[in-house]
Amino acid sequence: xxxxxxxTLRWGVTIAGLTTLIGGTLYLLQHGGEALDMEKYASFSYAxxxxxxxxxxxxxxxxxxxxxxxxxxxxxxxxxxxxxxMRVVLSLVDFTKQKDWLYVAITLFVLIVIIxxxxxx
Amino acid sequence: MTVIVFTLILIVGAYCAGxxxxxxxxxxxxxxxxxLTMALGIDFHYxxxxxxxxxxxxxxxxxxxxxxxxxxxxxxxxFLEVATVIGAVVGALVAYYLDSNVIAVIFGCTLILxxxxxxxxxxxxxxVKGSEAARxxxxxxxxxxxxxxxxHYELRNVAGGFGVMTIAGALSGILGIGSGxxxxxxxxxxMKVPFKVSTTTSNFMMGVTACASAxxxxxxxxxxxxxxxxxxxxxxxxxxxxxxxxKRLDVRLLRRVFSFVVLLVAFNMIWQGINGNF
Numbered sequence: 005x006x007x008x009x010x011x012t013l014r015w016g017v018t019i020a021g022l023t024t025l026i027g028g029t030l031y032l033l034q035h036g037g038e039a040l041d042m043e044k045y046a047s048f049s050y051a052x053x054x055x056x057x058x059x060x061x062x063x064x065x066x067x068x069x070x071x072x073x074x075x076x077x078x079x080x081x082x083x084x085x086x087x088x089x090m091r092v093v094l095s096l097v098d099f100t101k102q103k104d105w106l107y108v109a110i111t112l113f114v115l116i117v118i119i120x121x122x123x124x125x
Numbered sequence: 126m127t128v129i130v131f132t133l134i135l136i137v138g139a140y141c142a143g144x145x146x147x148x149x150x151x152x153x154x155x156x157x158x159x160x161l162t163m164a165l166g167i168d169f170h171y172x173x174x175x176x177x178x179x180x181x182x183x184x185x186x187x188x189x190x191x192x193x194x195x196x197x198x199x200x201x202x203x204f205l206e207v208a209t210v211i212g213a214v215v216g217a218l219v220a221y222y223l224d225s226n227v228i229a230v231i232f233g234c235t236l237i238l239x240x241x242x243x244x245x246x247x248x249x250x251x252x253v254k255g256s257e258a259a260r261x262x263x264x265x266x267x268x269x270x271x272x273x274x275x276x277h278y279e280l281r282n283v284a285g286g287f288g289v290m291t292i293a294g295a296l297s298g299i300l301g302i303g304s305g306x307x308x309x310x311x312x313x314x315x316m317k318v319p320f321k322v323s324t325t326t327s328n329f330m331m332g333v334t335a336c337a338s339a340x341x342x343x344x345x346x347x348x349x350x351x352x353x354x355x356x357x358x359x360x361x362x363x364x365x366x367x368x369x370x371x372k373r374l375d376v377r378l379l380r381r382v383f384s385f386v387v388l389l390v391a392f393n394m395i396w397q398g399i400n401g402n403f
């Protein structure tokens with residue numbers, strides 16, 4: 005089980021890193037020479053950042069299919085976020101195997117809070 | 126500045142952040158936030174998104190090494206995770222309404238606490254008599270010694286630790302950093318967990334806590350691809366180098382110097398936040 009957890013972490017990080025690297029290379033090829041939009045970075049606005057291709061799962065996935073480099077990077081971020089979540093799922097399996105119901109309940113609670121919060125907006 | 130120059134600066138900066146973060150055990154966010162906001166003039170709301178990415182990358186990157194050694198106390202981590210995820214959800218909710226300058230002051234105060242705690246001595250508490258609550262929750266464990274044997278440890282003050290962890294979660298939800306300092310206070314100082322166990326358990330928790338608010342930040346647009354890309358790649362590479370160096374290097378002096386730098390950054394950040402410069 006420990007080896008499985010360690011392997012999951014390593015694979016998750018590798019997949020996330022590679023996806024981001026591919027997206028990032030594409031991004032630099034497309035936009036590398038452009039001037040940086042400092043006005044955008046200097047003051048954040050929630051309204052201006054509502055680009056579906058980088059902020060919704062649907063948008064990211066369709067963006068990746070359309071070879072949108074920014075969506076590709078975000079897919080890597082999503083993979084990175086999923087890595088610790090997978091780890092919690094593995095712990096849940098482990099506690100279930102040990103019939104440690106107290107910790108099955110605790111782990112389930114943590115998992116539900118993370119998922120519910122992610123789906124809330 | 127062109128996009129490619131900006132990206133290269135961030136990769137180098139993130140590499141240093143990952144390296145220093147893993148050598149000092151502070152995580153990447155502590156360096157990433159001042160780099161983005163103070164050095165490059167980027168809005169705090171982007172910096173928090175970048176710090177979340179850095180926190181998860183450091184946690185998962187070095188986590189794979191720790192689990193194998195069997196030091197991480199998964200039950201303790203998961204139990205305290207109940208507190209941190211609740212805190213993180215509340216923190217991410219509150220953060221939506223916070224001005225950059227307020228976030229800057231909160232971050233500065235956290236940095237001061239971090240620097241002070243780095244300078245205090247860590248203990249592998251011996252012969253701690255565990256509390257009944259901790260026994261019921263099955264939080265006692267063993268940790269490997271130098272000679273290959275395993276040593277049993279007990280812990281106490283579960284309620285106190287749980288309370289501090291809620292604050293740690295809230296700070297993580299607002300700032301995106303792992304708030305390792307509060308985890309150290311909760312586990313080392315209050316619950317009397319051996320230092321080696323608390324460090325790795327805290328590293329495990331950092332990634333899970335960050336996940337609780339990361340998706341919300343992604344949907345709000347705080348995680349910008351142009352920043353997330355160099356930050357993730359740089360931090361991952363830096364954390365890997367750090368994990369290798371840590372085995373051979375004596376980092377005591379580095380930690381001390383780093384603490385003073387962090388202190389200076391913290392005061393500067395608070396000062397600028399009070400003056401409304403962000």
